[in-house]
Structures are given as C-alpha cells and as structure tokens.
Amino acid sequence: MRQAQSYKCPLCDRAAQAVVLPGLDTRRVECPYCTTYEISERVVRFLSEKPEAKARARFVSDAVRRATKGVGPADIAEHCLKLRTERYFLESATREEALQQGD
Numbered sequence: 001m002r003q004a005q006s007y008k009c010p011l012c013d014r015a016a017q018a019v020v021l022p023g024l025d026t027r028r029v030e031c032p033y034c035t036t037y038e039i040s041e042r043v044v045r046f047l048s049e050k051p052e053a054k055a056r057a058r059f060v061s062d063a064v065r066r067a068t069k070g071v072g073p074a075d076i077a078e079h080c081l082k083l084r085t086e087r088y089f090l091e092s093a094t095r096e097e098a099l100q101q102g103d
C-alpha cells in the first residue's frame with residue numbers, strides 16, 4: 001500500500017502530497033499549484049543544492065502545469081512530467097526560458 005506523505009513541493013515550496021513510487025527512487029508529487037508530476041530524489045537534491053537550478057524551477061512548474069492540463073485523474077500518471085534526471089530538468093527549464101523570451 002502506497003502512503004501519501006506530507007511534503008513540500010520542490011518546485012514551488014508549497015505544501016503538497018507525495019507518493020513514493022516503489023523501486024524508482026522517485027516520488028509522484030501532487031501540488032495545489034504545479035499539479036501532478038514525478039521527480040527523482042536525485043533531482044530533488046540537485047534543486048536543493050544548486051540555487052541556479054532552483055531559480056529555474058518556476059519554468060519547470062509551467063511545463064508541469066501544461067503537461068497535465070485537461071488530463072483526467074485516471075490518465076495523469078501517464079501524462080505528467082517525469083523529472084528523473086538533472087539533464088531532463090535543465091532541458092525543460094531552458095525550453096521554458098526560451099519561450100518566455102519569445103525565441
């Protein structure tokens with residue numbers, strides 16, 4: 001049985017729910033602001049240790065919200081962003097930044 005835990009969203013720091021996914025070293029976070037996404041413990045550590053990465057988290061939050069827009073609860077696990085490596089996180093953030101700048 002998976003257990004939801006009280007958790008702080010690594011992207012926006014709001015109180016969120018997180019479910020540990022067995023065997024993946026990953027949590028599925030349900031945040032009232034960012035919606036639902038999956039994030040590995042490694043990326044959580046990366047965010048906590050790298051202020052530059054944390055500063056880009058709002059762009060990742062935007063990407064997460066777009067990925068789940070209009071997706072029902074039954075399909076959310078399939079569609080939500082899966083932030084499992086620093087590389088994915090950085091590419092996502094960089095793409096968001098480019099969009100915001102109108103490139």
Ligand SMILES: [Zn+2]
Nearest residue numbers: 009012031034
């Ligand atoms: Zn959040």
